[in-house]
Amino acid sequence: MSQINRVKGGLIDRSTPMNFTFNGKSMQGFAGDTLASALLANGQRLVGRSFKYHRPRGIFSAGSEEPNALVQLRSGAHQEPNTRATVAELFDGLTATSQNHRGSLEFDLMALTDYASPFLSAGFYYKTFMWPKALWEKFYEPVIRSSAGLGRLSMDEDPDIYDKGFLHCDLLVIGAGPSGISAALAAGRSGARVILADEDFAPGGRLNAETLEVDGMSGADWATQALAELAAMDNVQIMTRTTIYGSYDHGVYGALERCTDHLASSNGKPRQILWRIYSKRAVLAAGSTERPIAFGNNDRPGVMLAGAVRTYVNRFGATPGQQVAVFTNNDDGWRTAADLAAKGVNVTAIIDSRDKPAVCDVPGARHIRNAAVRDTAGRKGLKSVTLTDDQIIDCDCLAVSGGWNPNVHLTCHQRGRPEWRDDISAFVPGGTLPVGMAVAGAANGALTLGAALAEGRAIANQQIKDLGFTASRKAAPKAEDEAFECSPMWHVGESIKRAWLDLQNDVTVKDVKLSHREGFRSVELLKRYTTLGMATDQGKTANIPALAVMAECTGKTIPETGTTIFRPPYTPVPLGALGGRARGHDFRPTRLTPSHEWAKANGASFVTVGNWMRAEWYTRPGEKGWRDSVDREALNTRTNVGICDVTTLGKIDVQGKDAAEFLNKVYSNAFAKLAVGKVRYGLMLREDGICYDDGTTARMSENHFVMTTTTANAVLVFRRLEFARQCLWPNMDVHLISTTDGWAQFAVAGPKSRDLLRKIVDEDTDLSNEGFPFMGCAEVTVCGGTPARLFRISFSGELAFEIAVPARFGNSMMEVLNKAGEEFGAAPYGTEALGVMRIEKGHVTANELNGQTTAQNIGLGMMVSQKKECIGNVLSQRPEMVGDDLRLMGFRPVDHSLDVIAGSHFITKGDEANMANDQGWMTSTAWSPNLGHSIGLGFIKRGNERIGEVVRAVSPVHGKEMEVEIVSAHFIDPEGERLRG
């Protein structure tokens, strides 16, 4: 096929041909074409199928409002479903395929549904498919699902990369049509920081599509000249291929820039950038969208918006048909006829619904007054139209104009409600606009060129004056105001055949009437019942005519009937762009411990703990599974000495004259009198009396404490402490700063830990039990003068220390500790062995402190002081919390060969396993290499009174249950002799 529909002129570059394929068919277009204009140039009228009835569809519009011409662009992993051909910029090598049909586009098997359409009226599916019940999921729904949907995802990972960014400006001008350019010129000349954004690749808006003149030159030339002036200004940024898709609070706008969609390949650069634009003021100059008129069979390929026909002829040098008729209710439609005729296209008739003389002279065209189209013929492409007086007019394209709707979309994003203007029969921006936004030009109802240019300048000047800039005195560009008188007509009542309102979702005038009859009369109910306006075009061309039909049914006016507001995004935004760089491993930052490199080199495997990566165990040669490694590490720590990187625990430096008193308020237990050089375990409650976090806090000097938090709560505790400091006790001299990342901290645990540390800690520190007793702390030096902090604390229950050095020495410290410990059998241990040992010792972690636990539950009720002011103590005394008798206990399987299951629930022996008999649950389990059997911690009702009782531990989700004995949670060294040794 050759470009049979090319006409002279246009803004395409005929010296740069571009080859592309549609459904495998090779075609050629030119640089500056869209896929739609190139398809039309090649005479391809049928481009897709409708959603419900699979009706043949062609190109309907020339912009982002397109309901019909959705294609799949590119192939393989790059396949992009539901792409509007009308905004897809043509590039050499483009491939496109039609979508939503079974069999070929020409012979779609699903088109049979069209014959069943009487049974498929709006909402039919709510009334049937209910019997037999089981068939819904098994049959009806799968059939509906596979025939619904539009395009297909490739199911492969999106191969492109995306980026995001942030821009700031004084004035954001949305739309680079006549009013937008005029606004940007005015603001730019004043010196304000301006961003001018337009969704098109060629700025100019309708100026590129019309034959109108500005300042005595062609509109397109004027636009080019104005943009050159703007481009030369340092304070102006022009963003083409950029859609402002949403208006958010306080002048923030979402913008999507398509960087490489017009290229065959992205070449490793971001395909699109999602910008967040912070503006002090904005001018919405988004233009207007033409609306159709509904009549019988108005959905055939070849029935198009009149303004779009003009766009194809004037801008793209491609005529949608050889024999064009125009159907209009307004003066603007006449310009389509005139422009077509000027390009030598045969205009057969101008059908004007009004009883009005010819607006202009169109050679060769019949002017039919006071008439309307009621039907069309031509299944896969228009052949003729039938008028209300039954005369038939042959044509292969019908240009329809029902008037223009201002593009108010962004004014609604913050729930502003448009207002009706009778003089132009359209909604204009109304209600409360987004803060800082003003509207200019056609978007504001100024539907003629001269008015739009003047308004753009005036509105921009007003906006920048508000910001303190002085407006430039330069006059507004001048243009004539073209005729635009319009006499509303929404649908042709004489139509017998279905008349489409929402082309994509196949909603017809009859559907709206049915919706009214069945009581779905509010616009919102209409939308939801018929799916009107819910398609990918969000009803840009459908909503207002449908509203008019509903108004007719109810006997109310259109504004009384209501309006649907538009929600973001203005046009659909790829999820890839919204995701930006946050994919795969880059989804969130990764935090590494200081000894990560050493661990990697020494057999560690890593586990994700929040954003941290921690060594979970270190595999030694010969170990067959993780259990081998974990058992060895835990046993070795209890027999020799183990080393574990515990840097991830939160560390907060607390300083100030009131630091001790402050800590006394945020911990539930007493802290005011902690001696210098001592560490204490602290329990923090939430204000509602539930356990929040626990950790140790060391008093390094009179006014200086070092607090540790759990890994998970480090940030949250810090936030809470700042709240207490600033909001609750604002006159305390206390200061907080996080040092979590600053200190590499290692647990050195086991009977030989002291021996090992003696080789590391410089000799002036006395490490003997007397010199450095349990719960002691000190600032020391290690390895010949490196500053360090030493704490005698134990999570494992063994004689243990934690030693911290500046993080830069962490990796080296891990290596040194292991090397120096060789003679004592030192070995590193990971989080799994840590977990085993803490369960053996009955220490709680997040599995127990899950935000639902009271201090009593974990046996620490005595740690909640009622003798001082502290967070959480008052509400912890509420009756049903005090009455909660769950207690943390140890559990061991009666049959030692069984592994207890975390998450199993406890049922008293002899009781049925149901919710009423639920006695508690197992929180944590481990295989204890020291005891030689599996052990667990868990909460059970009245646990402290039930030691020795055997209960059932049931896990129906595993289909398992076993008997377990209730024991003390301290499986090892319950008296704590080891850690004090």
Add this chain to the structure above:
Amino acid sequence: MRYSGFRVLREGLTGNKGWKAAWREPDPKPEYDIIIIGAGGHGLATAYYLSKEFGMRNIAVLEKGWLGGGNIGRNTTIIRSNYLLPGNEPFYEMSMKLWENLEQDTNYNSMVSQRSILNLIHTDGQRDAFVRRANAMFLAGADAELADEAQLRRELPFLNFDNARFPIKGGLYQRRGGTARHDAVAWGYARGADSRGVDIIQNCEVTGIDIENGRVRGVQTVRGPIRANKVAMCVAGSSGRVAAMAGMRLPIESHVLQAFVSEGLKPVLPGVITFGAGHFYVSQSDKGGLVFGGDLDGYNSYAQRGNLPVVEDVVEGGMALMPMIGRARLLRSWGGVMDMSMDGSPFIDKTETEGLYFNGGWCYGGFKATPASGFCYAHLLAKGESHPVAREMRLDRFKLGHLIDEKGMGNQPNLH
């Protein structure tokens, strides 16, 4: 008028001229036995069950806008009963059982689709917690299934297993979970209630609650006063505003939750998937759109719209979980106002004013609760006492210290 496939055929052959209105548009009577404020899903369900199960007919449902216009009309349509705590799980399981018979019960196809819901597991600790939950579900008579990574790789090969920041270690399925066509749920209940004589009165905003000597006497509306000795508030999203008319302060904050739908796509997702490591959940509607959501915006709001950081955060989660959706496009986003309660669980209770009842605090989980909420509220209104499965949903539970805190977030509504 009974709906059936036969009826659709017959009407189709006669030009679809015989369909009757799904409900009347009655004027309010001067007095009713019960006034329900709010014709959202829960209010309509309450009216439906009152009329059908408890034999009460003299009921008005007053709606300030259009019926079904509350959060039943703007949610992500998920149904499930995968709760943990005894205060919640039996209630949601009752709801699930009502869902399973809803269409036959209401003679309205609300497209209840038990396509399954999957909560992904990313850590060992999470697995322990999910096992506890799964077993609690079993103990309450619900279904649950643990899946390991290998099974998920087979069933959902498009998830990001190999390059994930937070590895997928398995998941908790509830196969009976799934989705329903949210608007149709409201319409089915409305039609069923209307046909039993309930007056659903749209565009009838309540402007005051009449209380005399600690007893409710009726309401003031934009269409005049209406008397009733029982008034039932059912206006999640506006609870604070309506309760204030009765001088009540509620343990509830109003927050905005955004939801999203993509352009239509041929079937991609079999069921509902919840990605806990990234605040993202998704399903695919029968029309083909990916319906997804994530966290609250996080600040008190009645504005029914949210902001960009959360939009991006949610989609980042989606792209991290299933990077094959990159070339699908976000079609529409919207915001609903949630009654966020102080422990994340709802209220179905009497108030201190005799005859005045309260149903609210549904957080973002109200949709799946619709049938049981309606049933239990009807039970309370008709019998004067709580239904056994809703017994813990009391208003005074915070005073007493009886928390139903599924997530363990404490008295911080935006974290539930």
Add this chain to the structure above:
Amino acid sequence: MADYTLTATPPLAGVDRSFGDLSLKAPADLALVSIALPLGAEDKVLKAIKTAYGAELPDAGKSVLSKDGTVRLVRLGADQAMVIFTHATPDAEPTVQAKLKGTAYTTDQTDVWVGLELSGPTSRDALHRICPLDIHPDAFAVNDSARTVMEHLGTLLIRTGDDTYLLLSASSSAKSFLHAMETSAQNIS
């Protein structure tokens, strides 16, 4: 004893890359010490700073160089500031504490952070991709500083020259931070 010596391996040591006309490098031996102003004794600290560094502690969001140009003082908030200077040994905190003669609470922050210096005529274009702040040369002047979030990472941004910025972020996520900066540089080149 002292048979063992510790070697310092800061996470981004030695990073020095260029992307077109952009350069990205990790300054060597960057030392950071935070200063907290004791409640009610703020004036004493301000005076001590003036004496020690020959410069006034600026308002929040600003920084200033010491008289001899070797130390940068950044005001982070109402009662907190950061001292940034070049110092190789792990005793930055006592050094500052001594200079301020005990008037302020000090905490060593050297190992809490990592630094990257971004410079070149397109440095702002690279920052636009991750930095939510208005960094127009007039809006964010030389010596201005701000703490914000970039690619989910808390970051302290200081404009140290016309086209030069010092960025500080948490040391545990140093690699993610570097990756974010490199990606920005790559994406604009």
Add this chain to the structure above:
Amino acid sequence: MIINHPLLGPRDAAEFIYLGDASLIDRPDWQAEDAAAKFYEYGYLRDNPAGQHQELWYHEQGDRSWLVVTRNTLTHEITKVELARDVARTRGRDK
């Protein structure tokens, strides 16, 4: 949203963490006769107006200050931003 920080100027709300009603500053006296009732109200009954709301925001990705922001919950318009510490002091928190 943009919060105009009293010390640092306009910042994206994404840098902040929201807590809620500024009445959370007014922590009751733990020794009062009716402390239990007062703490219940403090913890659970917060202002939730459809309109002007005084609320606490924390500048986590900034200077770590807590702010009291006066914001309209219907329009999101912010009319006042103060340092919470100053507010707490003026509300008479004396420690």
